[in-house]
Amino acid sequence: SQTIHQWPATLVQPVGSPLSLECTVEGTSNPNLYWYRQAAGRGLQLLFYSVGIGQISSEVPQNLSASRPQDRQFILSSKKLLLSDSGFYLCAWGGWLDTEAFFGQGTRLTVV
Amino acid sequence: KQEVTQIPAALSVPEGENLVLNCSFTDSAIYNLQWFRQDPGKGLTSLLLIQSSQREQTSGRLNASLDKSSGRSTLYIAASQPGDSATYLCAVRNRTGTASKLTFGTGTRLQVTL
Secondary structure (H helix, E strand, O other): OOEEEEEOOEEEEOOOOOEEEEEEEEOOOOOOEEEEEEOOOOOEEEEEEEEEOOEEEEOOOOOOEEEEEEOOEEEEEEOOOOHHHOEEEEEEEOOHHHOOOEEOOOEEEEEO | OOOEEEEOOEEEEEOOOOEEEEEEEOOOOOOEEEEEEEOOOOOEEEEEEEEOOOOEEEEOOEEEEEEOOOOEEEEEEOOOOHHHOEEEEEEEEEEEOOEEEEEEOOOEEEEEEO
16 A cells, blocks of 8 residues: 655744755655645645656745655755745645545644 | 635534535536545545546545536535544645646534534
8 A cells, every 4th residue: 555654743943944854655656746835724735746756846936945856755845944934744645647635644844 | 726615614513413514616627526634733634535527425424525517515424423523625636737736725624522
């Protein structure tokens, strides 16, 4: 069976510090991968998606970037965090033929 | 641009009641619709997936319906239990090239009381 892992579960970072969140999927190959952010009181917003190694599409302009160095690894990064980057970050993969989303357990990021 | 609305935003019911959560979307050209459950501080758990050609889907005490032409879906929960307390999210999927994009509603926060 397929599983998706995200870490860390929680993170407190000072403004201006770098960020690296990692997501990996097991039990499948060449998955479509997604990063979402859930801000307090708001719905989930799609940040990035990737259909293959090295292929990144950005949905919204922001202080973050994404990379896909390996088939089943998706990384969310920032060089310098802003207060507005605080939120709950969720990684997802699209299932067989990218028709159903399966989510990781999320990372709660607090920028102080 | 696809927009998804969920009503009500919050709901509190006594245990045993049947309830309906509503979801509406503005662009009916969807690929499918997915209902999720989210417990506080946790990720999303997929509950039901309805393809655009389907009218409804059932899993245990949950039944989801889809009226694509009118841009509406409902999630029916029968005989609610305290363990059903969570936030329920509706998301519609549109295809774009080799990927698909989910647009989420802001959710209905459900509390089932003893």
